[in-house]
Every structure is written in C-alpha cells, then in structure tokens.
Amino acid sequence: MWYLNMNAVIAIIGMVLVLALTRRWPGNKRYLLLAFNLCFLFVFSQKLFVFYLVYTALNYLAFLWLCRTTRWRRTTFVLLIAANVAAVCSLRLFGMELFTHPLFDAVIALGLIYNVLKVIDALYFAYFIGKEARTKALDYFNYILFIPTFTSGPILKFRDFMVDTKQPYQVDAAQTEENVKRIILGMFKKIVLVTWMTDVFNHVSAQELHTHQSLFLMVWFYALIFFDFSGYSDIAVGFGRLMGYNIPENFKKPFQSPTLTQYWRNWHATLGDWFRDHIFMFVSRQTPTKWTAAGLSLLVMVLIGLWHGFSWLYVLWGVYHGLLLGLENLLGYTTVNKRKVSRAYFYGRCALTQLFVTAAVIVYSGNSEAVYKIYRGLANWPW
Structure with missing residues (x-):
C-alpha cells in the first residue's frame, strides 16, 4: 500500500508537480509517466520491478498478436486469459504456502489481482476490435x-485510459x-478513522462474545x-486525476441502494462493472431470461468471492450473494425507481439491502x- 508510506506519497506528489511544470510539452503524460512508473517500482522492490517488466512485456506481445492474427483467434484469446488466471492462482497458492519456491516473494503478488483484470480487459479489446486496437508499448x-x-x-x-492518454495535460486550479x-479526506479516513476503528474492533473481538x-x-x-477502502479510493482517484x-x-452512495443488484453497481463499482462486462455480458450477449440472469449472477458472485481469496468462506459468501441476486432476478426486484415509490418504501428497501450485506460482510x-467466533456469538444470548 503506497499511501501509508510517506516516501511513496512524496514521490507521487513530486510527479504531479513535474507534470504540472511540463504541461506545455505534449508528451509529458506519456514519457514522464512511464519513467516515473518504472523508477517507482524499481525503488520500491527490484523483484517487483523485474516481475512486472517481464509480465507486462509478455502480455503486450500477446495483445499485439491477438490484434493481428486471423487464425485461431478465439482459441488464442481463451488461452491467453487462462494463462493470466493461472498465473494469479499460482501466486495465491504460493502465498498460502501450499507450494514453496525460493524465488517466490509476497511482494511479487502486490496488485496482481487488480492488474490481471486490466490485462484481460485489454485482451477483450484486442479480440473484439482487431487491428485498430493496436497501441504503442509506451501506452500499454x-x-x-x-x-x-x-x-x-x-x-x-483499457479504452478509457487510451482516450485519456491522447489528451494533453489539462489539470486546472x-x-x-x-x-x-x-486526497486529504482519504488520508483522514485511512490514517485516523480506520486506525481508531480497528483498535475498537480488536478490543471487542478479543472478549467473550454475546449476541x-x-x-x-x-x-x-x-x-x-467502507472507510478503509473508500479512503484508499479517494486518494487513488485524487492522485490519478492530478496526473x-x-x-x-469506486463508491457511488452504496448505502442508498434499494436492491442488491443496484448495491453491486455502487459498492466497489469498477469491480462489479468488470465482471458484468467480461462475464455476464459476454456469456449472454442477448437479453437474458430471468433464469439465465439468475444463474449468471450466482456464477459472477462466486468468482468475485474467489477473487477475494481462496477459501470456503469466500465461496460461501459468493453463493450467499449469488442466490440473493438470483432471487431478485427471478422475482423481478432488481431495481427500484426512487421517483415512483414512497420514501418509506424506498428507504425500507435500502435498509433491507444493508441488512443482507451486513449479515455476511x-x-x-x-x-x-x-x-466463526463472531457468528457463534450471535447464538450466545446473555441471560
């Protein structure tokens, strides 16, 4: 996590200043940013630098091949995605110490579960757009x-980032x-609120728990x-836009979501969008039936659970949310229009949605x- 390291934060601020001072150079966002990205990773960890240099270069070559090839396109596309997923799964298994190897270092896996999603998005773009999807190595x-x-x-x-890359640096006052x-708000959440709330959580959870x-x-x-991840997102969005x-x-008023379907479009929104675009919409390009939508919802939520971690708890979490989303699809309760219902009904549905989320959060x-201790405590009534 860069944003809890003061040296890293100062380096990022320095890069923002450099971009601002060189704004008259049309290529400052592209060339200076690449130099900064590579230097930052090298200083942070040479192992991380080498791994991502090789990983990104191999995927760029795969991206170009998929843009140009006309033979075995679908097979190549599927194999490239499978190879990236296998790489992430392997590193997770090494991190869980199910496998060991002297070359493995936990820092190598840093950010890979997020970056592999970007790699796959670029592969989708290459597969569906073809030759016109080609981009320079610098931008990739x-x-x-x-x-x-x-x-x-x-x-x-990928598409949005490439559009931004072509635009000159235009951040105004x-x-x-x-x-x-x-950024200041995000830092307050991460450093002040989350630290205090974690201490309270650890103190209470260390006791014998009752209902x-x-x-x-x-x-x-x-x-x-919420404060932890939204705080990080505030910082990331702030620095990214300053660049x-x-x-x-990532968070679009999730507590005002009257259904779970709408909730997952508002909580960690970019993750939900990614799975919807790359799995839900790809598998069912036409308007799906209610049963198809329910089945795909279950599949997507199980995959999101496994994306968070390889454990039965995350699988059960995915099944739980998937079944609830499936029921919403089958019963036709996926959305609620705030303007067409009473305030009491709308906020009652919001409260019900939050109750379902809290039960498994x-x-x-x-x-x-x-x-397990917290769930056991629910049945421990204080008599």
Whole structure:
C-alpha cells in the first residue's frame, strides 16, 4: 500500500508537480509517466520491478498478436486469459504456502489481482476490435503500471485510459483544489478513522462474545471497511486525476441502494462493472431470461468471492450473494425507481439491502477464526 508510506506519497506528489511544470510539452503524460512508473517500482522492490517488466512485456506481445492474427483467434484469446488466471492462482497458492519456491516473494503478488483484470480487459479489446486496437508499448505499459491505482484499483478500462492518454495535460486550479481536498479526506479516513476503528474492533473481538457484541462487530466492521477502502479510493482517484487521467469512481452512495443488484453497481463499482462486462455480458450477449440472469449472477458472485481469496468462506459468501441476486432476478426486484415509490418504501428497501450485506460482510476480514467466533456469538444470548 503506497499511501501509508510517506516516501511513496512524496514521490507521487513530486510527479504531479513535474507534470504540472511540463504541461506545455505534449508528451509529458506519456514519457514522464512511464519513467516515473518504472523508477517507482524499481525503488520500491527490484523483484517487483523485474516481475512486472517481464509480465507486462509478455502480455503486450500477446495483445499485439491477438490484434493481428486471423487464425485461431478465439482459441488464442481463451488461452491467453487462462494463462493470466493461472498465473494469479499460482501466486495465491504460493502465498498460502501450499507450494514453496525460493524465488517466490509476497511482494511479487502486490496488485496482481487488480492488474490481471486490466490485462484481460485489454485482451477483450484486442479480440473484439482487431487491428485498430493496436497501441504503442509506451501506452500499454503506462496502463498496466499506473502507480496511483496499482495496488487496489479502481480498475481502469483499457479504452478509457487510451482516450485519456491522447489528451494533453489539462489539470486546472479548480480541479487541483478539488482533488487535493479529496486526497486529504482519504488520508483522514485511512490514517485516523480506520486506525481508531480497528483498535475498537480488536478490543471487542478479543472478549467473550454475546449476541449484542457480535451484532456490534458486524456493523462496526462494515463501517470500517467502507472507510478503509473508500479512503484508499479517494486518494487513488485524487492522485490519478492530478496526473491527468479520469479515474472512475469506486463508491457511488452504496448505502442508498434499494436492491442488491443496484448495491453491486455502487459498492466497489469498477469491480462489479468488470465482471458484468467480461462475464455476464459476454456469456449472454442477448437479453437474458430471468433464469439465465439468475444463474449468471450466482456464477459472477462466486468468482468475485474467489477473487477475494481462496477459501470456503469466500465461496460461501459468493453463493450467499449469488442466490440473493438470483432471487431478485427471478422475482423481478432488481431495481427500484426512487421517483415512483414512497420514501418509506424506498428507504425500507435500502435498509433491507444493508441488512443482507451486513449479515455476511465479516467474511471480508479474511480471518476464519474471527469470523466463526463472531457468528457463534450471535447464538450466545446473555441471560
């Protein structure tokens, strides 16, 4: 995580200043940004630098091949995606110590679960657009290695990034003020709120838990991860936009979502958009039936669960959300138009949605013992 390292933050601020001072040079966003991305990774970790240099170069060659080839396009496309997914799975298994190798270092996996999604998005673009999708190595490397969003998103779309790359650096005073304020807000969330809330969570969870304490921890943890991840997103979006790129929003008022379908378009929005674009829409290009939509919802949520981590808890989390989304599709309750229903009905549906989310949100902690303890505590009534 760059943004908890003061040296890294100073380096990123320095890059923003360099871009601002060289704004009259049309190529400053492209050439200076590539130099910064590579130097930043090299200083942070030479192993990380070498791995991503090789990984990005190989995928760029694959991208160009897919743009040009006319034979075995679909097979090549599927094999390239499978190879990238296999690479991520292998590194996860090494991280879980199911396999060991002296060359493995946990830092190599840093950001890969996000960056592989960008690689696959570029492959989709090459597959469907063909020769016109070709882009220079300089811009492809900047897309994959873009430092502000490198470790935890938001997930950038290849097409949008390339459009921004062609635009000159045009960050004005008003945009600078807005994004600096956003970065400060994100830092406050990450450094002040999350630190304090984590201490409270650890203190309460260390005790013997009863029903009211488990309920408190589930709600508290939900708020904690919101401030944690939205704080990171605020910082990433702020710095990315100060560098001249239109970074997409990750959180779009998720607590005002009256259905789970709408919730997953507003919470970690770029992740939900990615799975919807690359799996849901690809598998069912025509308007899906309710049963097809329900089945695909289950598949997508299980895959999102596995994307978060290789454990049965995440699989069950995915099945839980997938079944709820499937029911919404089957019953026709995927959306609620705020203007066509009463305020009481709308906010009642929002509260119900948050109740469903809160029931499983503790799985995000990644600590199976803590999760089991909190769920056991729900049945421990204080008599």
